[in-house]
Amino acid sequence: MSTPHPAASNPPQHPRSSPQVPGRWRAAAAATGLLRADGSVASTIFAEMTNLAARTGAINLGQGFPDVDGPHAIKQAAIRAIEDGYNQYPPGTGVPELRRAVADHQRRHYGLDLDPDTEVLVTTGATEALAATVLALAGPGDEVVTLEPFYDSHAAVIALAGATHVTVPLHPTPDGFRLDPAQVRAAVGPRTRLVLVNTPHNPTGTVLTRAELQVVADAARSVDAIVVTDEVYEHLVYDDAVHVPVATLPGMAERTITISSAGKTFSFTGWKIGWLHGPAHLVEAVRTVKQFLTYTSGSPFQPAIAQALADDEAPRALAASLRDRRDLLCEGLVAAGFEVVVPRGTYFVVADGAPLGFDDGVELCRRLPDLAGVVGVPVSAFCRAPGAPGDVPDSPTTARALASRVRFTFVKREDVLRDAVGRLRALRDGR
Numbered sequence: 099m100s101t102p103h104p105a106a107s108n109p110p111q112h113p114r115s116s117p118q119v120p121g122r123w124r125a126a127a128a129a130t131g132l133l134r135a136d137g138s139v140a141s142t143i144f145a146e147m148t149n150l151a152a153r154t155g156a157i158n159l160g161q162g163f164p165d166v167d168g169p170h171a172i173k174q175a176a177i178r179a180i181e182d183g184y185n186q187y188p189p190g191t192g193v194p195e196l197r198r199a200v201a202d203h204q205r206r207h208y209g210l211d212l213d214p215d216t217e218v219l220v221t222t223g224a225t226e227a228l229a230a231t232v233l234a235l236a237g238p239g240d241e242v243v244t245l246e247p248f249y250d251s252h253a254a255v256i257a258l259a260g261a262t263h264v265t266v267p268l269h270p271t272p273d274g275f276r277l278d279p280a281q282v283r284a285a286v287g288p289r290t291r292l293v294l295v296n297t298p299h300n301p302t303g304t305v306l307t308r309a310e311l312q313v314v315a316d317a318a319r320s321v322d323a324i325v326v327t328d329e330v331y332e333h334l335v336y337d338d339a340v341h342v343p344v345a346t347l348p349g350m351a352e353r354t355i356t357i358s359s360a361g362k363t364f365s366f367t368g369w370k371i372g373w374l375h376g377p378a379h380l381v382e383a384v385r386t387v388k389q390f391l392t393y394t395s396g397s398p399f400q401p402a403i404a405q406a407l408a409d410d411e412a413p414r415a416l417a418a419s420l421r422d423r424r425d426l427l428c429e430g431l432v433a434a435g436f437e438v439v440v441p442r443g444t445y446f447v448v449a450d451g452a453p454l455g456f457d458d459g460v461e462l463c464r465r466l467p468d469l470a471g472v473v474g475v476p477v478s479a480f481c482r483a484p485g486a487p488g489d490v491p492d493s494p495t496t497a498r499a500l501a502s503r504v505r506f507t508f509v510k511r512e513d514v515l516r517d518a519v520g521r522l523r524a525l526r527d528g529r
């Protein structure tokens with residue numbers, strides 16, 4: 099028998115992720131709480147919880163994607179588009195019928211008047227719209243203000259741009275998670291380049307009121323900052339809540355980039371068709387960056403989404419059904435012993451585990467599959483990590499204030515939610 103070559107028995111050791119690899123990736127990982135002390139990168143809590151659900155057979159209410167696809171007619175439209183030859187690069191700004199459909203949609207719903215040729219840009223989901231906007235308009239030395247908790251890609255692209263992330267906390271109240279106007283004003287200053295607001299808001303389900311948005315708009319205008327709004331849940335609002343696009347506030351259309359996408363509105367999250375609109379000079383700046391990210395994508399899906407946007411009935415029906423599913427899950431969570439802030443928008447609800455004796459949402463989420471056969475994600479994953487650069491130990495950060503809170507999604511079939519609610523009862527019974 100031959101002796102193995104030394105290199106075969108002792109392969110070179112490649113650390114899973116080298117702290118030596120240079121580049122901005124590290125800033126993106128740090129900004130989203132994924133950079134370990136040894137320089138390696140942790141998987142996201144979403145991936146960890148999804149794996150946990152798969153391993154344990156728990157019901158996954160952690161990740162927010164629908165378990166029922168969008169309208170059959172829209173799928174057929176995409177299939178037809180493939181057969182009709184929409185298979186090569188579409189125009190870099192998006193197919194004209196989709197840009198027109200976005201402009202029509204914004205006029206019909208919000209009274210906004212857009213030129214589809216110069217003021218609308220189709221993107222690879224809202225994610226690319228956010229990335230291209232922040233990379234185009236902010237850089238080192240600039241500050242970008244967001245709400246906190248925040249959707250993780252907001253923090254990541256601010257870091258990739260080399261800008262500084264400043265946050266304004268949302269506070270839990272009986273009337274939802276709300277902004278403190280004084281904190282909005284304090285967060286905005288001479289270095290503020292962008293104010294990025296997300297309404298309806300993931301993860302809290304808050305729909306910012308016109309008055310709250312006016313505070314944001316006034317603060318942005320006072321320092322000549324641009325407002326970027328992430329409105330991907332614009333049609334998923336309940337009860338008496340009304341979605342107000344910032345661009346509809348007096349004088350704001352000229353300094354606002356509005357971002358949305360088809361994923362949540364039509365339950366086609368995998369198609370990644372998004373768009374943005376704003377004044378032509380800002381859209382041109384963003385297009386300049388966007389053309390070097392993906393250039394263009396989703397050729398057959400773009401005309402299908404143009405068709406979807408012309409019909410207001412499907413989103414209305416989805417919102418009505420989600421409202422019922424929200425009620426089902428919220429009642430189940432309360433019956434299980436959680437304290438719940440009832441969301442008026444999105445398909446997420448934030449529940450507090452403290453009344454059940456859990457002060458740490460991360461620990462609760464790791465144990466929930468065993469305790470109740472359900473998976474959620476800790477709200478702290480949407481906050482700046484305690485211990486991140488600049489954190490003062492024991493200071494009142496949003497992550498600490500919301501440490502015991504967990505986000506659950508209700509964009510699952512009613513039978514799945516009933517099963518989850520039944521399982522959650524084990525928490526109360528086990529107390």
Ligand SMILES: Cc1ncc(COP(=O)(O)O)c(C=O)c1O
Nearest residue numbers: 223224225249300330359361372
């Ligand atoms: C607030 C928010 N913005 C943007 C996105 C991403 O949208 P898209 O899938 O269109 O890129 C999501 C997805 O979860 C989201 O919650």
